[in-house]
Amino acid sequence: MLDKKTDLGDVTRLRVLDCLRNHGSLARKEIALDIGASPASVTAITAELLGAGLILERQLAPTSGSTARGRPRVMLNLNPEAFLVAGVKVARRSISVVICNFLGEDQSTQTIKLSQTRQSAKDLSRAVHAAIKSACELAQTGTGSLAGIAVGLAGQIDAPRNFVHWSSSLTENGLAFVSELQAAFPCPVFVENDANLVAKAEQLFGIGQSYENFLVVTVEHGVGLGIVIGGQLYRGKRGCGAEFGHTKVQLDGALCQCGQRGCLEAYIGEYALIREMSLGDPGTTVRTARDISALASSGDARACAVLDRAGQMFGIGLANLINIFDPDCLILSGAQSNLGHLFADPVLQRVAASTTDADGNLPPIFIGDLGDSIWAKGAAALAIEQVAASKVAAIRNPPH
Amino acid sequence: MLDKKTDLGDVTRLRVLDCLRNHGSLARKEIALDIGASPASVTAITAELLGAGLILERQLAPTSGSTARGRPRVMLNLNPEAFLVAGVKVARRSISVVICNFLGEDQSTQTIKLSQTRQSAKDLSRAVHAAIKSACELAQTGTGSLAGIAVGLAGQIDAPRNFVHWSSSLTENGLAFVSELQAAFPCPVFVENDANLVAKAEQLFGIGQSYENFLVVTVEHGVGLGIVIGGQLYRGKRGCGAEFGHTKVQLDGALCQCGQRGCLEAYIGEYALIREMSLGDPGTTVRTARDISALASSGDARACAVLDRAGQMFGIGLANLINIFDPDCLILSGAQSNLGHLFADPVLQRVAASTTDADGNLPPIFIGDLGDSIWAKGAAALAIEQVAASKVAAIRNPPH
Numbered sequence: 001m002l003d004k005k006t007d008l009g010d011v012t013r014l015r016v017l018d019c020l021r022n023h024g025s026l027a028r029k030e031i032a033l034d035i036g037a038s039p040a041s042v043t044a045i046t047a048e049l050l051g052a053g054l055i056l057e058r059q060l061a062p063t064s065g066s067t068a069r070g071r072p073r074v075m076l077n078l079n080p081e082a083f084l085v086a087g088v089k090v091a092r093r094s095i096s097v098v099i100c101n102f103l104g105e106d107q108s109t110q111t112i113k114l115s116q117t118r119q120s121a122k123d124l125s126r127a128v129h130a131a132i133k134s135a136c137e138l139a140q141t142g143t144g145s146l147a148g149i150a151v152g153l154a155g156q157i158d159a160p161r162n163f164v165h166w167s168s169s170l171t172e173n174g175l176a177f178v179s180e181l182q183a184a185f186p187c188p189v190f191v192e193n194d195a196n197l198v199a200k201a202e203q204l205f206g207i208g209q210s211y212e213n214f215l216v217v218t219v220e221h222g223v224g225l226g227i228v229i230g231g232q233l234y235r236g237k238r239g240c241g242a243e244f245g246h247t248k249v250q251l252d253g254a255l256c257q258c259g260q261r262g263c264l265e266a267y268i269g270e271y272a273l274i275r276e277m278s279l280g281d282p283g284t285t286v287r288t289a290r291d292i293s294a295l296a297s298s299g300d301a302r303a304c305a306v307l308d309r310a311g312q313m314f315g316i317g318l319a320n321l322i323n324i325f326d327p328d329c330l331i332l333s334g335a336q337s338n339l340g341h342l343f344a345d346p347v348l349q350r351v352a353a354s355t356t357d358a359d360g361n362l363p364p365i366f367i368g369d370l371g372d373s374i375w376a377k378g379a380a381a382l383a384i385e386q387v388a389a390s391k392v393a394a395i396r397n398p399p400h
Numbered sequence: 401m402l403d404k405k406t407d408l409g410d411v412t413r414l415r416v417l418d419c420l421r422n423h424g425s426l427a428r429k430e431i432a433l434d435i436g437a438s439p440a441s442v443t444a445i446t447a448e449l450l451g452a453g454l455i456l457e458r459q460l461a462p463t464s465g466s467t468a469r470g471r472p473r474v475m476l477n478l479n480p481e482a483f484l485v486a487g488v489k490v491a492r493r494s495i496s497v498v499i500c501n502f503l504g505e506d507q508s509t510q511t512i513k514l515s516q517t518r519q520s521a522k523d524l525s526r527a528v529h530a531a532i533k534s535a536c537e538l539a540q541t542g543t544g545s546l547a548g549i550a551v552g553l554a555g556q557i558d559a560p561r562n563f564v565h566w567s568s569s570l571t572e573n574g575l576a577f578v579s580e581l582q583a584a585f586p587c588p589v590f591v592e593n594d595a596n597l598v599a600k601a602e603q604l605f606g607i608g609q610s611y612e613n614f615l616v617v618t619v620e621h622g623v624g625l626g627i628v629i630g631g632q633l634y635r636g637k638r639g640c641g642a643e644f645g646h647t648k649v650q651l652d653g654a655l656c657q658c659g660q661r662g663c664l665e666a667y668i669g670e671y672a673l674i675r676e677m678s679l680g681d682p683g684t685t686v687r688t689a690r691d692i693s694a695l696a697s698s699g700d701a702r703a704c705a706v707l708d709r710a711g712q713m714f715g716i717g718l719a720n721l722i723n724i725f726d727p728d729c730l731i732l733s734g735a736q737s738n739l740g741h742l743f744a745d746p747v748l749q750r751v752a753a754s755t756t757d758a759d760g761n762l763p764p765i766f767i768g769d770l771g772d773s774i775w776a777k778g779a780a781a782l783a784i785e786q787v788a789a790s791k792v793a794a795i796r797n798p799p800h
Contacts, residue, residue: 007436008412015408036407156758165758174759213637225724229629236726237613237763243723243756248716250650251709260754262716309651316648316662323643324625324724326636354660356643358556358565359574363637 012037013045013392017078018231020055021103022209025075046076048395054082054102054388078102083147083387084139086132087380089194090153090169092117092221095127097135098373099146100380102388104205108139109373120171125180132185146187148383151178152194152375154222158239159192165240168222190386194218195242196233197378198333198368199226203233204381206370211328215321216368217244218334219342223265225321245269247320249313267313268342276306293341307341314342315350322355322363333368343367412437413445413792417478418631420455421503422609425475446476448795454482454502454788478502483547483787484539486532487780489594490553490569492517492621495527497535498773499546500780502788504605508539509773520571525580532585546587548783551578552594552775554622558639559592565640568622590786594618595642596633597778598733598768599626603633604781606770611728615721616768617644618733619742623665625721645669647720649713667713668742676706693741707741714742715750722755722763733768743767 015035020026023034032042049055056079059072082102089096093114099107112131119127128151136143155167166173178189192200199216202208208216212231218224223245227234235241245265246258253262257271266272270289277286281302286292295303322330332343341347348365355362370377415435420426423434432442449455456479459472482502489496493514499507512531519527528551536543555567566573578589592600599616602608608616612631618624623645627634635641645665646658653662657671666672670689677686681702686692695703722730732743741747748765755762770777 008408008415008441009438011411012408038409041408156756213634227724229634230632232630234613234629234725237728238726238758238761240756240758241724241726243726246756247720247723248649248754251712251716258756260756262754312651316651320647320720321724323647324627324641324721325634326638326641326643328637354648354662356556356640356646356658356660358638358640361638 007393007396009045009396010389010392012041013049013395014389016042016045016049017054017388017392020076020078021204025077027073027075031076049392052391052395053079054391055079080105083391084141084145085380085383085387086135086146086149087197087376087378087383088128088132088149088151089197089375089379090114090124090128090151091375092169095131096373096376097131098376098380099135099139099141100377100384102384104377104381104384106377107141108135109376110135110138118169118171121175121177122180124169125177125184128181129184143185146185148187148190148387149181149185150190150192150197150379150383150386151181152192152197152379153177154194154220154224156238156240156243157191157193157196159190159196159235160239162189162191163239164191165238188386188390190382192379192382193224193226193235193239193242194220194375194378195224196226196235197382198224198374199228199233199378200381200385201370201374201378202226202331202333202368203228203231204384205377206368206374207329207331207366213325213328214331215325215327215329216331216333217318217321219268219332220334221270223268223317224334227325244317244321247317249316249320264313264317268310268317273306273310276309277302296341308346311341311344311347312350315347316354318347318351318365319354322351327363329364329366331366331368333370333374407793407796409445409796410789410792412441413449413795414789416442416445416449417454417788417792420476420478421604425477427473427475431476452791452795453479454791455479480505483791484541484545485780485783485787486535486546486549487597487776487778487783488528488532488549488551489597489775489779490514490524490528490551491775492569495531496773496776497531498776498780499535499539499541500777500784502784504777504781504784506777507541508535509776510535510538518569518571521575521577522580524569525577525584528581529584543585546585548587548590548787549581549585550590550592550597550779550783550786551581552592552597552779553577554594554620554624556638556640556643557591557593557596559590559596559635560639562589562591563639564591565638588786588790590782592779592782593624593626593635593639593642594620594775594778595624595626596635597626597782598624598774599628599633599778600781600785601770601774601778602626602731602733602768603628603631604784605777606768606774607729607731607766613725613728614731615725615727615729616731616733617718617721619668621670623668623717627725644717644721647717649716649720664713664717668710668717673706673710676709677702696741708746711741711744711747712750715747716754718747718751718765719754722751727763729764729766731766731768733770733774 032039080101080103096111153167156165164177181189195218216226225242225244246263248262250262254266256263256266432439480501480503496511553567556565564577581589595618616626625642625644646663648662650662654666656663656666
């Protein structure tokens with residue numbers, strides 16, 4: 001929001017909206033103090049935002065102890081009804097949708113099954129379309145009432161260009177995935193890497209609300225990373241950054257699904273764990289990370305050894321992130337239920353032992369608690385942010 | 401400059417200064433277009449900046465083809481004479497100082513030898529003080545004419561707090577190193593990690609001028625990293641970020657000087673190369689990386705093997721940075737002359753082979769060409785930025 005290309009009036013308008021999102025309800029002079037603008041400028045800008053329907057004004061009756069006796073206090077809030085958005089997460093076997101208002105309050109949620117983990121953009125678009133339609137019906141509204149839609153996919157996504165370099169959910173590479181969805185809906189449609197959306201959800205609704213610079217590591221089928229710096233999602237030049245799972249933790253190490261060697265994912269991904277289990281025991285019945293966890297819990301030495309090494313590798317990977325970013329905090333998010341061994345004490349000990357720590361104040365590592373809906377909620381958060389930015393830009397350049 | 405705490409008027413004033421630094425000379429309406437502000441706001445702000453002596457106005461005679469015939473064109477520039485700063489780099493065996501004006505033009509440079517690589521804050525402060533004094537004399541000015549001083553040290557520095565967690569140049573840990581210097585000079589004194597200063601130099605005066613998001617990797621005695629995101633130096637919460645040299649490239653790998661195992665520095669640092677050479681040949685006469693390079697050039701198989709592995713490890717380290725940041729570019733800087741093997745083709749091939757590349761457009765890797773003076777020049781760049789920011793803040797809150 002605050003990069004050098006952003007119009008300075010928009011910067012101020014967006015700061016007012018951020019401020020009200022963080023504080024809930026404030027008087028004009030409190031806003032001015034919080035965002036570092038003059039009271040006159042806040043008066044002008046809040047008038048514009050009221051006119052655009054993005055915020056609401058209400059009068060508090062004066063309290064008996066008030067110094068300005070008899071004068072009502074005028075408070076401002078975000079207008080929950082300003083608009084509706086849909087947030088969509090495409091997972092390997094399902095699509096989840098949440099319909100939210102401007103405050104991020106859920107109006108409905110819907111999950112539909114996918115028969116295939118990978119399909120054409122056309123088929124996936126149809127499935128997403130059906131899921132959104134169904135979620136709108138549950139929310140007793142039409143798709144025409146949506147002001148924006150955001151879709152999260154695993155893979156390399158150039159979000160500002162709405163371009164999918166590749167995704168594990170799609171059979172094609174290098175395409176403007178949203179163009180078919182865009183044709184089906186009157187509102188703008190955005191696409192984003194799913195780990196970035198988890199970071200967005202933590203920023204607007206979760207642990208990240210209190211931090212300017214933080215990292216979110218997701219462990220689902222792959223290993224994802226979302227980077228928030230200066231309160232903004234950092235995406236890299238082509239949306240190809242945050243490839244934490246393919247950072248190398250060993251020169252010419254284990255073969256990864258990506259074809260390279262020594263990637264972190266090649267040691268901690270579910271397929272890597274199963275590969276380890278089947279070495280020397282080709283007849284293993286282990287099919288999932290959860291199976292391996294169960295074996296380890298029952299004392300199976302092989303399963304313990306496999307999970308231990310995966311945990312140690314995950315630990316040095318997280319330490320590498322802390323060494324590079326020294327973030328305000330690091331949030332582990334995603335399907336921890338299946339991968340509890342990656343969130344265990346030996347891993348955190350390895351992180352501490354592998355981090356260059358100057359003062360004994362290592363960044364805290366939190367386990368995100370927004371639940372499985374966090375992926376779709378993050379997509380909704382992105383859509384809310386994008387729609388708000390376009391409504392703010394329209395104040396400056398009213399449509400003809 | 402553009403974080404959420406910065407006063408919005410200051411944001412606009414600093415954007416005008418940045419714009420004039422990048423473009424040299426512009427008319428007011430060109431500035432307004434470039435920074436996304438209204439012409440009225442640019443007129444008001446440039447009047448303030450002229451009043452503060454930070455910019456100059458000059459009239460261009462109308463050209464015959466001009467549409468506004470007979471009306472002179474009024475151009476604005478940074479005022480080179482606005483103030484002077486000193487940039488200081490403390491290296492292992494020397495201190496370098498450069499005196500610069502607001503444009504970053506060198507007024508004098510001075511280098512003095514250090515008898516010890518590590519000394520007390522008191523002794524080092526005295527040496528820095530003497531070096532600055534001598535550089536001022538060379539520039540035919542007094543130390544009283546300096547508006548700011550910045551000192552670059554290797555180590556973990558919390559720059560916003562002017563606090564040194566530790567530095568390889570100091571015998572003490574955890575101290576406000578600049579307090580003694582601050583007592584000796586009437587102007588503010590800043591301290592910063594030296595790799596961050598190389599990034600600052602590249603941003604203001606070098607390859608980084610054209611990029612918003614870039615990384616600078618320095619290889620001197622240690623391995624440094626400077627991170628520029630959204631046009632700003634990213635320092636981490638405690639100034640403990642950018643510890644690229646201590647990211648782990650092997651679980652429980654080679655022992656590092658820091659006491660941990662598997663750090664990148666433990667494979668590519670000068671001490672690591674010498675350790676490798678002496679394994680199995682305890683009587684080796686090799687003392688420096690340059691010795692090993694010379695041996696490798698003469699075909700010595702052991703030297704070639706040592707440098708080859710170091711290069712491969714450096715390659716996966718750089719690839720990890722690209723995988724995480726997908727930066728606009730990566731700049732290798734520092735004393736390449738001694739460490740040419742780290743900037744060789746096999747290293748770049750390893751980078752390409754270890755990077756997750758969506759579209760065949762890997763970020764370019766440049767070799768910085770600002771020479772050995774870049775470290776002190778970076779310190780000057782930081783001082784210029786800090787002094788300009790305080791002069792801009794004084795426009796809003798004039799001193800009594």
